[in-house]
Amino acid sequence: MLILLLFAFVAGVVTVLSPCILPLLPVILSSSDGSGKQRPTGVIVGFIASFTFFTLFLSTIVQLSGIPSSALRSLSVVILALFGISLLIPKVQALIEQLFSRFANLMPSGQKRQGFWGGIVIGLSLGLLWTPCVGPILASVISLAITGTVTAQSFLITLSYAVGTAIPLFLIMLAGSTALQRVPWLVRNTSLIQKLFGVLMIMTAAAILFNVDRSFQTFILNTFPQYGAGLTKIEDNQQVQNALQTTTQQKKETDMKPTVLNTLALPKGPAAPDLVPGGEWFNSEPLTLADLKGKVVLVDFWTYSCINCQRTLPYLKTWWEKYHDKGLVIIGVHSPEFEFEKDPKNVAKALADFGITYPVVQDNDFATWKAYRNQYWPAKYLVDAEGFIRYSHFGEGQYDKTEETIQTLLEEAGMSAGSEPIDNPSYSTSARTPETYLGYARIENLVSREQIKQDALQTFTAPARIPDSQFAYVGDWMLTSEYAAPAPNAELLMQFDAKEVYLVARPKTTSGTIQVFLDGQASSLGDDVEDGVVAVDSDRLYKLIKLPSAGKHQLRLVFPEDSVELYAFTFG
Incomplete structure (x- = not known):
């Protein structure tokens, strides 16, 4: 157990060198407000608590409450954006400080701890938003959490990882705060720098909202394939593996x-x-x-x-x-x-x-x-x-x-395999658009002005624009925890980057139909599409699109009648 705690802590510390930390850095830097250790300490405390809690219990929360994880992510984005706005607009900052002063006054140090409470809220948001580069130790803990098996050991391992990650982040914020207090030019231009931090925080919130952070991280890894490679190898030794087998x-x-x-x-x-x-x-x-x-x-x-x-x-x-x-x-x-x-x-x-x-x-x-x-x-x-x-x-x-x-x-075993040749064909299965679930329990990357109404018919309006690897419902739909059911003449729009598109679907009764359009034109490029129409006759995966090569395209599905249930898209 002590071995896992030690290696989890070290793995957290070296995470600061990985590409996964990049989306956090703008917010971390913006939390250096020049007031000393108060706000950085709050950010770190909030981050440790939030990351530990949501790593272990997010799957359970989603299953019990029906609240999609994307809704919690969006709430965190709003909080970050609000703090960014407060750095730009003094009146908004005054309102937020007034709110946190009520908490601060309960503490012995009173007003001095307002920055601490603001940092707490930022840290809580970061802990939910951040997706780390997962090595064997954290992966084992997460797999237990998904199946509902959370133990004292998994809690301590996750906590050790979070503390290890928090230490270099705290040092970055503390260095920034110290510089704002001691470097003459920075001291003279504190107001300007504060506004720049506000813009930076708002831009980061927007980037996270539209998944630009993930796209940027993918771009970095594609451009520099070796960046961050090997950071999780410290966990790949026999002592750690044996300890993991016992823990899990x-x-x-x-x-x-x-x-x-x-x-x-x-x-x-x-x-x-x-x-x-x-x-x-x-x-x-x-x-x-x-x-x-x-x-x-x-x-x-x-x-x-x-x-x-x-x-x-x-x-x-x-x-x-x-x-x-x-x-x-x-x-x-x-x-x-x-x-x-x-x-x-x-x-x-x-x-x-x-x-x-x-x-x-x-x-x-x-x-x-x-x-x-x-x-x-x-x-x-x-x-x-x-x-x-x-x-x-x-x-x-x-x-x-x-x-x-x-x-x-x-x-x-003494059973000759003969002289059978080994000649298995190989191919690439990479796609930039991830698997996309359509029921509210696991829904992500939905572009919608409307809040999801669980297990009830609702009307969705078409967005002005759909970012890459995201989708939109249009018309009347009912979303359950596992699937989405379109009403007559409803549509689904998706921007994808792949060679092949598949849809897991089933008919409500005996059969249903889906009309398929690719880049505005009726398409019959999939094995299950004939004359631009898919006949949904059983519960299975349907092959909608098969292109000569991968690329960015828009998929439009039209549902003439209330006859199908849609579960998930996968891509290849």
């Missing part, structure tokens, strides 16, 4: 032996958790890893509407054909992202559509997912003939390496 050990809600994962000291790696019984099986009778001792087993976590998962299926099917009669067993663990993916009829249809013949088991309650402490779709775990996890890979790619490991484990 989850309580099992099954009758599995509690010591299943406590074998990390074994030279071959951890013993593979068995498949938790209870889910429906396809293409096979129920299997257990105990039954498969002597075989090499590939456990693949996936869900059928996930485009990243779909792109791994051809490789899995090829390996099944090449090696299943030589000792390889592939088991697809179907862990659903959306409610409709829990329906066994939908899963069976997807297996038929994709031509999957290897065994698949439903994991609707994420029991096996949790047993493996998995965090990703897709994820592959290779289990050797003795039942130990020897290799894992998350996401797409590394297909040659995975197949090489399959052959090695088959040879170890």
